[in-house]
Every structure is written in C-alpha cells, then in structure tokens.
Amino acid sequence: MRMIKVVPLPCPTYLYIPHPHKIEASSSSTQKSRRAFSLSALTISLSALVFSNGNGPTTSISWANPQVPKFLELPNSGGVKALDLRIGDGETPIDGDLVAIHYYGRLAAKQGWRFDSTYDHKDETGEPTPFSFVLGSGKVISGIETAVRSMKVGGLRRVIIPPSQGYQNTSQEPLPPNYFDRQRLFTTIFNPTRLANGEGATLGTVIFDIELVSLRHL
Secondary structure, three states: OOOOOOOOOOOOEEEEEEEOOEEEEEEOOOHHHHHHHHHHHHHOHHHHHHOOOOOOOOOOOOOOOOOOOOOEEOOOOOOOEEEEEEOOOOOOOOOOOEEEEEEEEEEOOOOOOEEEEHHHOEOOOOOEOOEEEEOOOOOEOHHHHHHHHOOOOOOEEEEEEOHHHOOOOOOOEOOOOOHHHHHHHHHHHOOHHHHHOOOHHHHOOEEEEEEEEEEEOO
C-alpha cells in the first residue's frame, strides 16, 4: 500500500483595522478561535482608539508589532495614564512657567470623538497655533498640567485622563473654540441622566496627545 503524506497548510490570522475606532478580526480558524480573538480585541479597543493618528501628530507606533504598548500611571496624578511617543531633549517646566503645547483632544465616549485640536487652529500664515498657559495656574484641567509637568520640550505624550482629573466645570481650559463642539463636549460629560446611571467614568474620560512646544520662565 502506498502511503500518502498529508501536509497541513498554515492558517494565518489577520488583523485588519479599517478605522481607528473599529477593530475587526478575520480568521480561517474555528468559530471558537474567532470568539477568543474578539474578546482579546475588545480588551485593547481603548488602546486602538488612542493609537489612531487622525489629523493629529504623527507617531512612530506600528501595528505590525502585535504587542500593545503599555500606558503607565503618572505618580501622584490621580489616575492619569501616559505613554511617551517621543522624548523631548529640552527643559522640563516648573510651576509658574508659561508653556506652549499642541494638543489633540478626544472623548473616550462617542467613539473617540475629536472635540478639539490645536493643529486646526491656524494663524495668518496658515501655521498651527499652540495653546499657552501658566503651569500650576489651575485654569487648565489637572490631567494636562500633570502630564506636562514631567515632560521635556520637544516631547510628545499620549495621556488618558479620568473624570476626576478632567473637566470639572465648563470654564476649565482647553475649550473648543467652536460653540457647537463646546456644547457637545459638556453635554456629554455632564449628562445628568447618564451620570445617575453610573456612566460617569466613561463619559468624562478624555484622551490627549500633547506636544510640549516651548516654555518660558516668568
């Protein structure tokens, strides 16, 4: 009897990301494997959201590497988690310094809706205008102040800011210049019905890409 050798063909799994806020998996493996992969994809959905570039700063993170970079909680931050996308080579600011940053702000709610970006604020020459504030002034949400305080000029950091360190009232900066976006932001974060339903942690979580452009000692 002639023996026939059966050689199994590889069964690759592909990760396809058509949109920064949707993760879909396709596989030729069993339905059970697909369900397991879906659960794994769900656990990194927030990371997938915050690694999207959109129209914000370009990052060097590649999806070719299946390992999702880890966010680390900043010391004494009240739960602010950060990932340095680029380490700066300039000075580190201290309270009282006038700092200028570019930012790209999104809500964890509303499928990562971008509510504001300084890259969209242009001067008369068409160049993006940074946002300036005095570090430690308390006018800016504390999550941003905490993140900037440990950065160096030239650095780029992505931060996940919990509600307790985010917007506590409608006068805190940075504020979207567009009235509609501003109202939509605060209507979402301070929605009384959904807050009463225990959704505050989701509604109030904000994600910022922050680039420390410059600082000046006052």
